[in-house]
Amino acid sequence: MGEVDPAFIQDPEHRPKLSIIEAEGIPLIDLSPINSIPTPDSISELKAIEGLVREIGSACKDWGFFQVINHGVALAKREKIETAARKFFAQPLEEKRKIRRDEKIVAGYYDTEHTKNVRDWKEVFDFVVEEPTLVPASPDPEDKEETQWINQWPENPPELRPACEEYAREVEKLALKLMGLIALSLGLPEDRFNSYFKDQTSFIRLNHYPPCPSPRLALGVGRHKDGGALTVLAQDDVGGLEVKRKTDGEWIRVKPTPNAYIINVGDVIQVWSNERYESVEHRVMVNSEKERFSIPFFLSPAHYTQVKPLEELTNERNPAKYKPYSWGKFITHRKLSNFKKLSTENIQIYHFKVSE
Numbered sequence: 001m002g003e004v005d006p007a008f009i010q011d012p013e014h015r016p017k018l019s020i021i022e023a024e025g026i027p028l029i030d031l032s033p034i035n036s037i038p039t040p041d042s043i044s045e046l047k048a049i050e051g052l053v054r055e056i057g058s059a060c061k062d063w064g065f066f067q068v069i070n071h072g073v074a075l076a077k078r079e080k081i082e083t084a085a086r087k088f089f090a091q092p093l094e095e096k097r098k099i100r101r102d103e104k105i106v107a108g109y110y111d112t113e114h115t116k117n118v119r120d121w122k123e124v125f126d127f128v129v130e131e132p133t134l135v136p137a138s139p140d141p142e143d144k145e146e147t148q149w150i151n152q153w154p155e156n157p158p159e160l161r162p163a164c165e166e167y168a169r170e171v172e173k174l175a176l177k178l179m180g181l182i183a184l185s186l187g188l189p190e191d192r193f194n195s196y197f198k199d200q201t202s203f204i205r206l207n208h209y210p211p212c213p214s215p216r217l218a219l220g221v222g223r224h225k226d227g228g229a230l231t232v233l234a235q236d237d238v239g240g241l242e243v244k245r246k247t248d249g250e251w252i253r254v255k256p257t258p259n260a261y262i263i264n265v266g267d268v269i270q271v272w273s274n275e276r277y278e279s280v281e282h283r284v285m286v287n288s289e290k291e292r293f294s295i296p297f298f299l300s301p302a303h304y305t306q307v308k309p310l311e312e313l314t315n316e317r318n319p320a321k322y323k324p325y326s327w328g329k330f331i332t333h334r335k336l337s338n339f340k341k342l343s344t345e346n347i348q349i350y351h352f353k354v355s356e
């Protein structure tokens with residue numbers, strides 16, 4: 001990537017600060033109570049779960065972010081995908097571009113993503129968890145046609161595909177268990193969210209952030225909120241992820257914890273919970289010496305889901321803060337605009353906010 005192209009340069013107010021505040025406050029949650037049960041069908045019956053549910057509820061409310069340990073995802077599967085990702089990104093650009101993402105095939109390699117219209121200092125490889133993934137053919141609300149998202153796999157390294165597919169199944173289990181705990185923390189049945197994910201549109205991204213000659217001007221990923229339900233993120237030991245603290249708006253660095261996952265609430269949970277939980281802004285700093293890798297799993301509902309505040313969580317005194325929106329139309333809108341540097345902001349949930 002060489003010298004910094006002006007496309008990467010953040011406006012002064014969004015540039016990273018020289019002083020880094022490391023997160024003491026971001027909760028670290030031990031999930032062993034749910035993983036030590038022989039039959040996990042009905043975890044809500046167990047006493048140990050109560051404390052855990054309370055912890056998850058507070059973390060979602062106070063931070064929108066937390067880390068989990070003893071999560072049940074086999075370390076060997078994580079190591080396999082991490083090693084294969086390193087090999088994939090180490091190849092020449094022409095090789096990687098053979099499986100380039102475009103407007104039709106949204107899975108694959110991509111190195112020109114923009115967040116809030118500034119280019120990110122990164123390259124990515126995306127794959128969908130469900131193959132094929134059914135989605136609307138266009139963002140037009142009148143257009144009822146559907147299409148399929150399919151994956152593109154590189155020739156090299158050949159082990160990337162099986163590593164990705166196995167990893168997806170493991171992390172999906174963790175993501176759904178967490179949705180169960182979040183449901184309980186909202187006073188809902190543990191399986192309340194399950195049906196939304198039957199035909200999920202979830203995808204996994206392999207992120208590679210190369211060393212950057214101007215880490216004070218550019219960002220690996222500009223400030224943003226995740227649009228899906230829940231993100232389960234594996235970061236390596238380099239660090240760079242920053243979360244905007246709800247109490248004072250300071251950017252706080254999430255300290256890498258070996259073999260932990262970082263979990264964050266996405267916009268869909270913000271809407272479902274009628275803002276009991278909020279999706280929190282985050283960004284990624286790059287540095288001039290070390291490359292960094294991360295792997296987010298974006299748990300997302302079926303395309304035909306009408307996202308709206310849950311009836312159980314709204315009433316006359318607490319009316320719905322959002323109008324229903326089609327998840328499929330929302331994501332196809334986003335995917336299309338990802339390919340253009342727009343003069344306006346991307347589609348956001350506040351466009352569906354009920355005015356007070």
Ligand SMILES: O=C(O)CCC(=O)C(=O)O
Nearest residue numbers: 207221235241284294296
């Ligand atoms: O690399 C990271 O730590 C986070 C990446 C991220 O926020 C995203 O891809 O949405």
Ligand SMILES: [Fe+2]
Nearest residue numbers: 224225226282
């Ligand atoms: Fe994100």
